[in-house]
Amino acid sequence: MRAYTLFTLFGLKTTISRLGIVCFLVAVPASAWLAASFLPLSLLEAALAGVLSAAVMFACEWLHQLGHAFAARRVGYPMTGVHWHSLFSMSVYPADEPPLPASIHLRRALGGFWVNLLIGLLLMPYAFFLWFEGGARGWVVAFTAVYNFVVLGLGSLFPIDIPGRFTNDGGTLMRLWRVRNH
Secondary structure: OOEEEEEEEOOEEEEEEHHHHHHHHHHHHHHHHHHHHHOOOOHHHHHHHHHHHHHHHHHHHHHHHHHHHHHHHHOOOOOOEEEEOOOOEEEEOOOOOOOOOHHHHHHHHOOOHHHHHHHHHHHHHHHHHHHHHOHHHHHHHHHHHHHHHHHHHHHHHOOOEEOOOEEOHHHHHHHHHHHHOO
16 A cells, blocks of 8 residues: 655654545544534634644644654664554554564553543643633644543553554553463
8 A cells, every 4th residue: 555755753754545644634524513513613613623623633643653652762672653544543663673572562552642641631621611612722622632532542542453454552452461361
């Protein structure tokens, strides 16, 4: 599948698939509709809320991956990039990386979720205040707080493991736990 290079930052080459592009393009009107369903927004405010919500999803997922990258660098087996396969991304490691002990995988898997939990927790009071003011700003701050805390923070620990296709952080932790206990 073709990957399009977006940028390189902190040594992480960031790429996106065609499906990832489509997902973000669909996220804009979907988020606009959702925002307008919860708050009385004008068409322009809803459109702005949709665009900003999609940007938040991208930026906060990238920060999640940056947490993994810092953890990977600390254990001596750094990431080389971040690839968006949908609205979510995956850590990219060197193709020639040797088999690693479970403790290394564990530390790398735990590198991301705390970043988003922290962002969500820090934004919650501000989001609560702005929600009652309404408008696109109220939506975007509340969306950012909830998306970070629930989806990218706690949600990344929910175990999903489809061997050879997709494994999230929780799936990696579950796989390591199973190996340790057998």
